[in-house]
Amino acid sequence: MTDTTTAGRMSGEPSSAGLRLALFDLDHTLIPLDSDYAWGQFTVSLGWRDAESHTRANDAFYEQYKAGTLDIAEYIRFATGALREHGMARAHAAHQRFMQEVIRPAMSEAALALLRAHQAAGDEVVIVTATNEFVTRPIAQAFGVDELIAIDLERDPQGEPTGEIRGVPSFREGKVARVEQWLSARGFSWASVAHSTFYSDSINDLPLLEKVHEPVATNPDARLQAIALERGWRILNLFE
Template sequence: MNLTLFDLDGTLLPTDSDHAFGEFLVRIGWADGGEFKRRNDEFYAQYLEGRLDIDAYVRFCTAPWRDRDPAEIAAAQARFIDEYARPSLHPAALDLVRGHLDAGDVVAVVTATNDFVTRPIASLFGVRTLIATELERDAFGRATGSIRGVPAFRDGKITRVRQWLADAGRTLADFERSTFYSDSTNDLPLLELVSHPVATNPGDGLRAVARERGWPILDLFA
């Protein structure tokens, strides 16, 4: 039995869905095109540099929509998926995921982006298991602006993957092969944990690490 894990943004998608959803909020008039866009870009730069405060980012990125009517929120989410996620699907990424699913691997998408944005996207790839940063919800199901439990970010991805496996009565040692595809140095902890790390569309930092350590490099969008 093999375990295959995929990062999402920059790995299976050519861009970042979290940042793109912020731009979408500006486009539909739910967020200010000046200050919100500036801060959204700033948080994204911090992520790329490996110094993102994910709690602060979640408070920021959910603020424009979390107090709106649930039907209005659901409609905006569906529109984002149709206008952004579906057009962003790349045949090479779809084929990669489908190959592992068809081989009978245990497959999950493991992403720091929150579950509200990414659950529908994981479904587009045919992946049922999503390990994402989970938004805390109040008694009425509304997002509070906080994170529920451990965010799936940096070392937190290891914690969340181990929790998921433990809930199924498994550990990493139960798998003959464990693979993780990622583009980012933020994911080095999980890349170093699995038996087969794959630097996928890597940024300069991860590409250098992969070359130094002899990890395979996969450029899906070249």
């Protein structure tokens, strides 16, 4: 794990000093892969999706995400196709295999240590991701993080996903709005947060990075790294 600056490190102040937030993106931040993309490819390996057409569409959506042009509603309809066709009972069983075969081997000691350091310092640790809650809830739990802000899936009366998003999607500016909702539900606001840190790899997360006290460009993409260098933000590489 390398850190290009010493500025803005965790102070370790007790929680009595006020609410301290440690916010983390997930994909390419805490894990060196995109969990949504990987789950899609895993469903291909199960024979749930046609390999050629799914991979072509999945790759196209991923390029749009990296470019900052993704239509999140369109993507969620695509990404939940396997869930809607095969049902949540089968999907949950498949996700257990996905965790064992894909996600757990990708969880690094450096990422776990960073999370534990914030927890030990008394910070409120929250994963804030643009990947949907079906894919990410078990991953957050595996990291020992109870608080997850992810894209919520609209469900039918039987609890099956409809392909639509429920509420504000936690994507780009929506991450700021969802954190505000999370704070408000607990009787807080941005103004009442004593200190906030956000770790992210992606230019898509610039709105939330600009909102917190301490933005940390973590395994940053080229565009985010350029901004971090220009603004003197801390740069952290967890996967070296």
